[in-house]
Amino acid sequence: MSAAxxxxxxxxxxxxxNVRDLFDMFKAAADLKQKAALANTLIREMTIHxxxxxxxxxxxxxxxxxxxxxxxxxxxxxxxxxxxxAAGKTTVDKPEYTSVIERAVTAFLTHAKEEEDEQHPLxxxxxxxxxxxxxxxxxxxxxxxxPNRPQNAGAAAPQKAAPAQATSNNEFAAxxxxxxxx
Numbered sequence: 470m471s472a473a474x475x476x477x478x479x480x481x482x483x484x485x486x487n488v489r490d491l492f493d494m495f496k497a498a499a500d501l502k503q504k505a506a507l508a509n510t511l512i513r514e515m516t517i518h519x520x521x522x523x524x525x526x527x528x529x530x531x532x533x534x535x536x537x538x539x540x541x542x543x544x545x546x547x548x549x550x551x552x553x554x555a556a557g558k559t560t561v562d563k564p565e566y567t568s569v570i571e572r573a574v575t576a577f578l579t580h581a582k583e584e585e586d587e588q589h590p591l592x593x594x595x596x597x598x599x600x601x602x603x604x605x606x607x608x609x610x611x612x613x614x615x616p617n618r619p620q621n622a623g624a625a626a627p628q629k630a631a632p633a634q635a636t637s638n639n640e641f642a643a644x645x646x647x648x649x650x651x
Contacts (some may be wrong), residue, residue, distance in 0.1 A: 474598055475595040475649065476607030478589040479524060483646045485581035490573045490645045505561040506640035508570045512553050512643065513617045521547045523605040533595040538565050538588050545580045552576055553619040562623035609651055 488511060488590065496508040523546060530539035552573035559569045 470521075472604045473626060473649070475548060475609070476593070477596070477601055477605040477608055479583075479593055480605050480608055480648060481518075481522065481589070482581075482585060484514065484649060485501065485578070485585065487514055487644050487646050488518075488574065488577055491642060492578070493572065494642065494643065495574075500638070501561045503642075504567075507642045508556065508561070508566075509640065510642040510644070511570065512557050512619070514644070515549065515573065516553055516619050517612050517615055517617055519577075521611035522546070522609055525611040526604060529596075529600075529604055533592060534589060535591060537551060542580070542584070545576070549573065549576050549580065550619045553598070557619060609648055612648070 491511050491514065495504060495511065498504040498507055511618055524545060527539040529541060530536055530542075552569075556569045556573045560565050593601070
């Protein structure tokens with residue numbers, strides 16, 4: 470019996486789809502506690518996703534001719550991290566709360582669409598099935614290793630951080646889509 474083969478673009482898109490789904494729920498939520506849990510989950514998922522891509526997927530971009538795209542993506546990730554840090558510092562009772570979260574998610578989703586439309590087709594065409602599987606597994610492993618909150622620039626070593634002030638509780642919303650276990 471052979472092990473399942475994974476597709477890195479499907480695993481990345483799964484994260485993008487979770488953020489889209491969570492954001493739709495965030496925009497529709499009227500209850501402040503629910504809105505805060507959704508925001509906390511959005512911040513966590515976008516942080517994990519971005520850091521995991523940077524330490525796994527983008528390392529192979531130059532091999533398939535996407536070195537410039539990797540640099541561009543990392544620049545976008547830096548901007549998204551700043552927005553996530555700002556989102557994590559606000560609280561649900563502040564008037565600017567929704568707009569701060571929306572700015573972070575909009576930047577993430579703009580970046581996600583660019584990846585899906587421009588970069589993922591190239592990855593699928595240029596990676597062998599084995600390399601695609603290897604990269605997908607590296608991404609899935611990286612998701613378990615990276616911090617779940619934005620880290621301060623210049624911090625010595627990434628550490629798991631407690632939930633930010635986006636929620637006064639430590640609540641998280643459920644994700645609709647789940648990655649496979651390795």
